[in-house]
């Protein structure tokens with residue numbers, strides 16, 4: 521047997537994710553949960569996250585497309601997939617046949633799904649999406665009367681939900697309060713014609729910042745993974761769930777005036793011990809992190825990363841850490857190296873850093889006891 525432990529690895533504390541789901545329940549009391557697991561559960565590994573969260577009985581698992589819905593379903597979980605956005609015609613037959621939750625934003629989608637439902641002689645539950653300001657999906661509030669009238673003529677569609685999405689829940693209170701108000705009006709109008717079982721507006725920032733009295737369902741994504749998109753009372757209780765580590769592959773001394781990496785943007789000011797680490801932008805370690813004062817944690821000490829990020833490798837200054845050798849693990853994201861900080865350094869947002877973590881990184885679950893159980897990996 522060869523020891524083929526991976527060169528770079530994502531370790532996930534799935535119990536922390538379940539803990540964060542409980543916090544979402546506390547922040548939105550009485551609400552059902554659409555646990556958002558799109559984009560490989562924000563990089564945390566869709567399958568292991570769905571398996572753990574299914575025990576917490578969410579109403580749905582939120583996904584981006586039919587392929588992700590299939591991945592959710594393949595875990596054998598009891599909560600159904602819910603497609604969060606509009607669906608192209610090519611995916612609709614499978615969606616209609618599978619009993620997945622979905623939205624409609626146009627008469628065209630309504631008619632297409634109604635005809636698929638009629639073919640199968642089966643009533644399809646749909647969530648009406650309303651565009652209260654996002655500009656990405658949903659009927660305009662002014663169109664609702666006409667849409668509800670049109671739906672009267674489509675007996676194979678049943679309005680099971682009403683939903684909308686907030687574009688500035690994390691930055692504009694005036695707009696967001698007005699949006700909550702407008703959503704209430706829309707829900708009232710829909711409720712005169714139908715009995716929607718699921719009423720939902722808020723994603724993480726909305727859950728943590730706003731009360732939506734008419735809603736009975738929420739759609740947490742980022743907060744499940746332990747990151748608060750806004751400052752709030754729950755912030756301190758959220759538990760980060762992901763650790764990214766990569767192996768040191770080489771340690772050498774470089775003399776004064778020696779360039780490190782492409783472009784020679786970093787040149788050693790004096791002789792340095794330099795470690796090469798087996799991770800790069802092909803793994804999702806962003807090239808934008810080059811020269812931004814980012815550190816790796818090696819033997820418990822912060823070591824500055826040097827020069828440009830290359831496709832598969834980065835370099836760190838380990839002069840201050842004695843005894844570093846090939847095979848040691850360097851931590852790049854973890855309890856003391858936050859995704860929020862990295863996102864800032866890369867000039868992007870935490871969602872982008874997490875979902876960018878690539879398929880070359882194996883995802884390992886380490887429940888019960890957190891990351892310490894992963895130490896041997």
Ligand SMILES: *Cc1c(COP(=O)(O)O)cnc(C)c1O
Nearest residue numbers: 556604685723724739740741742
């Ligand atoms: C992705 C998504 C969410 C989750 O958003 P977070 O900000 O990560 O909580 C919720 N609702 C919809 C419609 C989405 O597309």
